[in-house]
Amino acid sequence: MIETELGTLRRSHYSDEINSSMDGTQVTVMGWVLTVRGHGNISFATIRDKNGDVSVVAKKGDCPDDIREKISYLKAHSSIAITGNVKSSEKAPSGYEIVPTELRVFSEVEKIPPFEPIAKTVKNIDTRLEVRPIDLRRKVLQHIFNTRSLVLKSIRSYFNDQNFVEINTPKMIATATEGGAALFPIFYYNKEAFLAQSPQLYKEQLTMSFEKVFEIAPIFRAEPSRTNRHLAEAISIDLEEAFIDYNDVMSRIEEIIKISIKTVTDYAKDNPDAEFTIPEIPETIPQYSYDDLVDKMQKAGAKTEWGDDLYPSNLKKIGLEGFYFIKDWPLAPKPFYVKDSKANPKISESFDLMFGDLELSSGSTRIEKRNELAERMKNKGMNTDAFEYHLGAFDYGVPPHAGCGIGLERLIMALTGTENIRDVTFYPRDVDRLTP
Template structure:
């Protein structure tokens, strides 16, 4: 009647597979205890599995006394299985309840979490992160990560439909991908190596063989930023394509954004308790040049000059909102592989995708000629010898190409109205956090 081992017992149904029309059917459900309430000779429990909640009613005379007594003293988060029969009930939120006949308690709770499992919000995110597996049981986060999973699937489906091939590139590298100091050094046997800032150089090489490639994988940036939108380890959706330029890549991103919005909207429609703030799907994502925005900022009274970064405070002053591209940035600060404009050598064929003042993506047309790459690297004070493995590929005919990286976590923030990037990351890594 009450056991503690799984044995041969297996779940017969998930919560979303049960309904009142199954009245009288014996089922086995598994999950963890969400709530327990006792009223004399009757105990009410709610069991949550990956798909939802299941009401349990243990009443004297309807189920064994031993089972009812054990159920009544279980703590929230206990992991259990219940076998019982479905009974339709107009009073139950689901339209039915389960009358238990067998209980298995796989694990009793040793500690009480520092927040309620039903809480929609818990102010101290560090408290939540310390018990992240329990935090992720809350409905708010369940919806975020289920929607995130659906978005990833829709993005992958788009790439496969467009004849891209999925790649995997090394995350331990010998030299900096983009130069600069934002690197995590590691010991690689008896030599120094680095965690990859991006798959940039590898995906450029791979378009020589496959033309259209994408990767969804971690990137590592050692930036000392303590904001609600920066991570040291993030997931990047990278694409690279041969025989196109940055305009074609912006078209790709526009497709992806529209697909992602539809995906999240559909998820919300199928889950009535979702509280996402979902942006409306744009017919077309506006494309502003860097020069155009600088001029608008100056007219709005912002202290900015050509060559300055476009700071969030200044973007707010000119009222740009929703999704939009900023293109044709000054070439100077851009990575060595970004191509310059045919009409103005001080301008790059590059873009950022923004959502309000939040940067979601960065991309460009790439340089396809070795001598131009070497000249750019030298101008940036980089040692070309350290990149010979990459430069050597350009001796064999690299086609014109372009690509970008999209920050998955920031995209999910934009799609769901989430303010803190840690709430769209399973286990965040930042300046202050290396655990759990």
């Protein structure tokens, strides 16, 4: 029997729930056609669902002729359901195959995609992104995004275990939090507003109420960068905690990285075809001061001066690899809320977490006194009146606090060895792409 509507039919098993010991058991599987081969009186098909692949063998005499014939004409990516009997088979990749007795074709392919669903690599990433839902059926990307989901789950579990409160902060804001050069302006009723560059000011305020908070949400940066590591919309893992400083935040990040690596390692063990390059992590992530690295760069012949940014090309010259922190950055270029070092007012209590030359996280101890914060704003030419909604909170006992943001996409790049940030993003947004 061949039908086209779901009706009351429902899946009985996912691909990974079936095995050769179920010989003779009737099952219903649903998914997308991966491959089809026809050889006269026998048709072979592979069906892919969210958990893996199922082999289907329609042989004359074993299944209805109309089903065997229909299967032989199906195109890759067609959405179908098959009800049939499990048959153990040493030739099948999973040790079993399904002999169909019923077929439902929910949607047949009308347009052939520009690449095969079994393709391991496709040279032109723009070609893939134009048909992203199809691209994401490829196994190599399925592994990346399944891992991404598990890493997020493990990080949330860490925060919950550590008694953090998950928060949600506004993404439409009235003022810049990280400086005005990389803002997306929007029209908000009858006034100008902006997409949030970070939840910074709100998460600081919320330490007054909850002490330990975290948020996993989008941030927006209007940086006109065309690289394999920049996005206009990214997911940031933000944490903020009261009664600590930046050293404590670095310790928390170290714990998060270790948990994340374990999650990816466990996934790779269960899925040996996931060809990840998983980094190693030492017992303690090394910490280098900004001063130390500038000195190393100068000795290596790099043209850099104290106060300059530490560009990736210069970091490569001194051979830093794996995870490491760069701490105690110059205060001047840092955002207005970053606290200065009492030992040297030109230095900030701040850090970046690096993986090779890739920045994964940035954090700092924050200013907790209103007069200091207002003075810093004025020194940066900011209008303190526009930030009164934030400054006013500092009249009511803001605790010492510190925090950071971790870029999820860049973290997944580091954990899996993925080179292009678009391959760890469901629907990338950058300077050239606003669709699909």
